[in-house]
Amino acid sequence: MSGRGELEARNVSYRYSRAGPAVFDSVSIRARRGELLVLTGPSGCGKSTLLFLLGLMLRPNEGVITFGGVPLSSARERERSRFRARDIGFVFQDAALDRSRTILSNICEPAVLNRVPRREAVRTASDLLDQVGLDLPMCRRADGLSGGQAQRIALCRALICNPQFVLADEPTGNLDAESERLVLDRLQSEAGSGRTVVVVSHSDQVKARASRAVEIRG
Amino acid sequence: MIHLLIDGVRAARERLLASGLGVVAVLAFMGGMATILARSDSEGTALKRSLESEASRVLEVRAGGDTPTLPSWFATTVDEFDTVEGVVSLGPVSDVDHSETGRGPLPLWSITGGGELLGVGRCDPRLPVAVLDDRALGEMGLSVARGALVERGGQPPGRVLAIGGSTRIAPEWNRPVAAYTTCSSGLDEESPETITVLVLVENLSDVSSVTSQLRSVIQPIGRGVSVISDADVIRFRNDVAVAAVDQRRRNLVTVTTALLGVSLLIGVVMGIARKPSFGRLRALGATRADLALLVWAETTTVALVAVSIGSLAIVTAQASVHPWQELSWLPWLGILALILAGVGTLPAVVLASLTDPVKVLRQP
Numbered sequence: 001m002s003g004r005g006e007l008e009a010r011n012v013s014y015r016y017s018r019a020g021p022a023v024f025d026s027v028s029i030r031a032r033r034g035e036l037l038v039l040t041g042p043s044g045c046g047k048s049t050l051l052f053l054l055g056l057m058l059r060p061n062e063g064v065i066t067f068g069g070v071p072l073s074s075a076r077e078r079e080r081s082r083f084r085a086r087d088i089g090f091v092f093q094d095a096a097l098d099r100s101r102t103i104l105s106n107i108c109e110p111a112v113l114n115r116v117p118r119r120e121a122v123r124t125a126s127d128l129l130d131q132v133g134l135d136l137p138m139c140r141r142a143d144g145l146s147g148g149q150a151q152r153i154a155l156c157r158a159l160i161c162n163p164q165f166v167l168a169d170e171p172t173g174n175l176d177a178e179s180e181r182l183v184l185d186r187l188q189s190e191a192g193s194g195r196t197v198v199v200v201s202h203s204d205q206v207k208a209r210a211s212r213a214v215e216i217r218g
Numbered sequence: 219m220i221h222l223l224i225d226g227v228r229a230a231r232e233r234l235l236a237s238g239l240g241v242v243a244v245l246a247f248m249g250g251m252a253t254i255l256a257r258s259d260s261e262g263t264a265l266k267r268s269l270e271s272e273a274s275r276v277l278e279v280r281a282g283g284d285t286p287t288l289p290s291w292f293a294t295t296v297d298e299f300d301t302v303e304g305v306v307s308l309g310p311v312s313d314v315d316h317s318e319t320g321r322g323p324l325p326l327w328s329i330t331g332g333g334e335l336l337g338v339g340r341c342d343p344r345l346p347v348a349v350l351d352d353r354a355l356g357e358m359g360l361s362v363a364r365g366a367l368v369e370r371g372g373q374p375p376g377r378v379l380a381i382g383g384s385t386r387i388a389p390e391w392n393r394p395v396a397a398y399t400t401c402s403s404g405l406d407e408e409s410p411e412t413i414t415v416l417v418l419v420e421n422l423s424d425v426s427s428v429t430s431q432l433r434s435v436i437q438p439i440g441r442g443v444s445v446i447s448d449a450d451v452i453r454f455r456n457d458v459a460v461a462a463v464d465q466r467r468r469n470l471v472t473v474t475t476a477l478l479g480v481s482l483l484i485g486v487v488m489g490i491a492r493k494p495s496f497g498r499l500r501a502l503g504a505t506r507a508d509l510a511l512l513v514w515a516e517t518t519t520v521a522l523v524a525v526s527i528g529s530l531a532i533v534t535a536q537a538s539v540h541p542w543q544e545l546s547w548l549p550w551l552g553i554l555a556l557i558l559a560g561v562g563t564l565p566a567v568v569l570a571s572l573t574d575p576v577k578v579l580r581q582p
């Protein structure tokens with residue numbers, strides 16, 4: 001029986017095209033609430049693909065993905081999008097900020113999608129920036145930031161709607177050691193505060209913080 | 219929904235502030251369009267001028283058809299061509315009952331007074347016209363001689379050029395009516411070299427009789443009458459009308475193209491530039507509809523800014539070649555701009571809604 005905050009992939013198979021090779025075949029994986037699960041494996045083995053599947057951006061060809069026991073991998077597109085906005089915080093490898101918008105607007109993107117009142121979103125954004133140790137004016141444009149600053153902003157964006165699940169695809173791939181430490185601190189404490197965190201990484205630093213590490217084989 | 223629209227507008231503002239360059243580019247484009255527009259307009263104006271000067275050299279002849287009132291083009295023609303100095307009218311050009319004689323409709327202007335000095339009532343004071351019905355005059359006990367002065371309310375008196383009793387006007391009238399014009403200043407040796415007179419006749423066959431009578435009055439003072447054919451008149455009028463319509467159509471096409479072009483350009487450029495953003499937003503949970511709204515609000519805001527600047531340029535360019543009263547279409551320009559700014563950005567919306575988040579996120 002799946003508990004609250006549990007993210008599970010059961011016997012999932014995926015291929016990018018009908019004729020193409022399977023990226024993986026019948027993979028099962030489970031992340032529990034409060035856990036920092038790290039997915040490792042050689043480049044090209046399908047870690048990102050698995051994370052996109054878990055993030056409801058791809059649909060498995062076979063198998064099912066459940067969130068707190070609710071199968072969402074086969075839900076309608078709109079429902080999946082809504083769930084993604086509300087309950088999943090996604091951290092992309094290269095931060096993926098909109099450089100021509102302000103730091104605040106970047107952080108608030110999920111809040112806008114969730115129709116969170118502006119005032120409330122601004123307050124949360126400000127608190128989150130404090131928590132990740134960033135002392136930048138929120139109305140500044142998200143341009144000319146260091147990789148570490150950008151990734152911490154991206155982390156704030158992932159967390160602004162207080163999601164149950166946090167998925168991160170090599171979030172420290174391009175960061176220096178100090179920035180990596182700050183980001184991992186944050187992810188670890190998010191797991192500690194009861195979120196379900198799944199991180200794709202081949203970094204030893206990340207593995208060292210993991211509650212559990214799962215190796216994906218190609 | 220309102221959240222998304224507001225954030226779209228906010229994004230546009232942030233982006234516009236971020237890229238002064240984009241604004242400058244749009245400005246330059248719109249400026250260019252406005253110049254083209256202004257030039258195409260001044261061509262139209264020149265054409266109209268040449269037609270007008272042409273008009274001052276002809277005696278315009280027109281068949282009145284069976285319209286009992288002044289044809290609708292009449293007033294505009296006289297307004298448009300201030301070189302027209304007189305009107306000769308033959309035939310029933312009014313449906314006003316002539317109560318004094320009880321004989322049904324008379325020409326628009328009726329005679330009052332008597333003796334040498336006659337007054338002509340109901341005359342459009344802008345038109346130096348007298349229309350005389352000799353039988354009606356007779357029944358009223360009036361007699362009018364050629365050369366008599368005709369006074370029209372407040373206007374300088376005109377002189378009756380000719381009176382003739384031989385022109386049949388309309389079957390139901392079946393009686394001779396002479397209808398001759400005066401020239402506003404009277405007709406003498408000091409009259410201008412060319413006097414342009416519009417002649418309204420019931421039948422084209424009346425033209426020759428009118429012409430010969432005019433000629434007999436005019437010749438003693440050394441002026442001739444030239445008559446252009448009905449076909450020429452029609453062609454002439456068509457030219458003017460076509461020129462005017464062409465100009466309007468050209469304006470509309472140019473303005474529409476410019477505005478739509480700008481919106482499209484902005485939409486597509488922003489759409490392509492922001493493709494990674496679309497992918498990210500989809501990944502963050504934007505539904506296709508959310509994304510469409512966001513992108514539409516954002517690109518439309520930018521397009522509106524650009525289009526407003528462009529419209530200002532068009533207004534400036536237009537105002538420099540036209541008097542203000544000819545620019546009554548400008549409010550429509552505003553409405554058109556609003557609509558086109560919204561419509562022009564739709565391709566961007568479509569582009570956005572097609573974005574596959576996974577594909578986009580994989581691109582480095």
Ligand SMILES: Nc1ncnc2c1ncn2[C@@H]1O[C@H](COP(=O)(O)OP(=O)(O)O)[C@@H](O)[C@H]1O
Nearest residue numbers: 016017023042043044045046047048049050577
């Ligand atoms: N859009 C795609 N179409 C076809 N194959 C793809 C696509 N994206 C990734 N792949 C393939 O899927 C496999 C797994 O890729 P990925 O999940 O990115 O691996 P990882 O993140 O572990 O490096 C790779 O062999 C890659 O070439």
Ligand SMILES: [Mg+2]
Nearest residue numbers: 047048049169
């Ligand atoms: Mg990867």
